[in-house]
Amino acid sequence: MSDKVSLPAPREAAPDGARGEPLLVAEGLTKHFPITGGFPVKRRIGAVQAVDGLDLTVRAGESFGLVGESGCGKSTTGRLLTRLLEPTAGRIVYRGRDITHAGRRELAPFRAEIQMIFQDPYASLNPRHTVGKIVSGPMEINGIDPPGGREARVRELLETVGLSPEHYNRFPHEFSGGQRQRIGVARALALEPKLIVADEPVSALDVSIQAQVVNLLRDVQRELGIAFVFIAHDLAVVRHFSQRVAVMYLGKIVEVGDRDDIYRRPRHPYTHALLSAVPEAADLMDTPAGGDGSARASRERIRLAGDVPSPIRPPSGCRFRTRCWKAREECATEEPPLLRAEGSGPGHLSACHFPEPPTVERTTEVILDPALRAAEGHTESQPPNHAQ
């Protein structure tokens, strides 16, 4: 496999990719999966509130990162944005057109423009089809005949993603995980999309090749001016890819902003906690010692106790409060709106009644997980449940 990525000339200008026109806007986007029970007549007895009132804007040509722990609703959001799932409530506007409930025919003109790359390159490629058939599939479905023919276009796309045009007649099992994901990228590029939603595109890959695929996607995004929604549970991956980042928790966005705001000046305690778990990202935070080696010693560590609560019965008020070391009574009764907190830059919004200071200066260590604390040799019988 060649690592070389040869890209055709950029289709449209995307200077830094971050300040284009709104391409896709989601307002109050909600997906509740019904839970049914009872016998003999099945009735609806509840709902999994996978995504609950999400607002976000993806601009033309930008890379937008969506981050959060497993189960917080990232994949569901990705599938809603690409209209693979029908929203329960809210609106999706793509290039000024409301596509929230658009049917097959109404969606047809946009189907080609919005593509998805899936997490598992093994499951997302049909093992019985050749690479040529897989990559040309979207052109066939949409009746697109590029100049020079589909085969020539597929061979060109294979080169674009760092594979050989000679791979046209091979089958998926003949490729490694990284190569298969490249095939998935070629397929997503086949219709010259304007937006690609990449759902954890590297998390199933060997760590040693994750960077190669991230670099490929970044080149594609920048050179071709394609907007990306890059879904990841790992803040480190998104940091290298996205100009803007949104942090999700239990179906809601709790913080959104430019990369620097999120990584250097996180205002929401949850973002802070996620960042402190990423050594590389934590070094970026504005500690008194700056970003040099001494920052490591003074860096705050936050370990969150337990898992994300059930989305069937999320906590009242702020959904993060049950794991938050700053939680007070108000957090249980009032849901904090997503706002620009005092001291935050433009476009940097957070949903917290008691946001972190705009500069991260604390040097104490907060460990909220009793098991971790014990494992690390602390002897107190009660672990702290608040900042010391």
Ligand SMILES: Nc1ncnc2c1ncn2[C@@H]1O[C@H](COP(=O)(O)OP(=O)(O)OP(=O)(O)O)[C@@H](O)[C@H]1O
């Ligand atoms: N089809 C479905 N029916 C019922 N519940 C679902 C369905 N799809 C997802 N869920 C639930 O919705 C919640 C959010 O799931 P989702 O896959 O969107 O989260 P995620 O953040 O992408 O997690 P992961 O990284 O593990 O995929 C989870 O509790 C999940 O179990």
